[in-house]
Amino acid sequence: MDKIRLIEAIMGRMDRKSSIEREPRTLKMNQIQFAREAALYVMNTTSMEEAIKIFTEGLEAAECKAIRDEDESIMENWFHEQEADELPPLYQLRDIVTAPF
Template sequence: MEVSKRMEMLERKSSIDTEPMTLHFDQIENAREEAICVIKTKTFQEAMDIFTKETQDSLKAREENREKYANKKNDDDDEEERLVFLSPHGWDIASAPF
């Protein structure tokens, strides 16, 4: 397989494609107007919930991932598995990188 075909298979994206899009001035103005409308028509708590919903969801998801990782780490903490790993007879010598 030639190099150009390999490169096409990788389907690399430029770093600029992964950057967040910049808002145009009219979009910023529209967002300001919508925010003022929310502040004028909602209670303080409702407005805070609207403005911070994504942040709260992200924080919840992050905490859930941390808990899953912690639980998995505790589940994998089996004494026998550690002893097999520490024993040279449990190693796969043929595939060792050294």
């Protein structure tokens, strides 16, 4: 009987979820809905230019470390030429459409 309970306890702990599902949510559903309604209100009551100013207020540009030269690819700027070929596929640059999120 103890073995069965031990197996049930272990199996109960093996909750297979993706890592994003294990992360705590930043906003509750009612907060998300409120934000959607507020955004819709802004879009319906202001000009496109004013809405863009409201939605982007406080944002700062991200610094780009890669420099593209005519003779070099982005990877060659981040790594030495021979190192870029040796990187596993996970660390190679991917198109934004293929990102896992």
